[in-house]
Amino acid sequence: MTIMKMIIAIVQDKDSNVLSNEFIEADIRATKLSSTGGFLRSGNTTFLIGIEDERIEEVMKLIEKTSHTRGQFMTPQVNMDVSMDASAAYPVEVQVGGATVFVLPIEQFHQF
Amino acid sequence: MTIMKMIIAIVQDKDSNVLSNEFIEADIRATKLSSTGGFLRSGNTTFLIGIEDERIEEVMKLIEKTSHTRGQFMTPQVNMDVSMDASAAYPVEVQVGGATVFVLPIEQFHQF
């Protein structure tokens, strides 16, 4: 029997179409969910993938190849409970990116 | 102690309302997420369900009963890196459907 895993991958919106196409070319079925958040609240995409154990590495390589780290300007959040310094009002550039990937065990996998 | 599992079920949008109602009638709490993708990029719905181990079969039967395979026309995707043949420009009918279902182990389940 083939052992299956679930991969949950969160990637930036800007990379998600390219990654979708990579998955299609590689015959990997991925379901896309629109998501937000992480620290920068920017838009991202959550992929759900059911995959054979021996193809996990291949999926990881596609995600790594496609996910780019980018500079992004953000205005630091103002918290009421901390004293603000002057710099808090200006946008700062931070590196955003990449992808966050989880591999989960599954007990059953069915297709109807 | 009751052993709980998480069921993640991806079904076509056309079947999702009927399935929601089946879950309500059976007193099964399901959270719905709007999703897309798989190969045909069509709209689908991802259900998250926390369920007692001994009710998994019941959930599977509801999903199987509700999920229909349908013919759908799609225009094959044109890849830049492969040579096209003439048929690539025409929509073709493919069987879409059903449902993809994962059962995952969980370590803790809380309701607040």
Place this chain on the structure above:
Amino acid sequence: MTIMKMIIAIVQDKDSNVLSNEFIEADIRATKLSSTGGFLRSGNTTFLIGIEDERIEEVMKLIEKTSHTRGQFMTPQVNMDVSMDASAAYPVEVQVGGATVFVLPIEQFHQF
């Protein structure tokens, strides 16, 4: 090595912004997905969180603190296959709430 878990938390929309901010303050990365359902079909938010094993309790406390049970009026669903009684036409107040939280084991966690 740090053992990581995935927490999937479903909270009401009304509580989700406060909870997001709590997570940011605590330096906990959470991805948000817009979801619906459960019995009342009301809007809710599904958080995906990758977290070190020893911080699970902290995440639970934040969710419990933030999630409120509320009264909400709903019109009971009319099922065709059961005989209706007169009360079915009137909205009733039910307690909605809180949060549903799952902790799942993960086998791999990567950030690219």
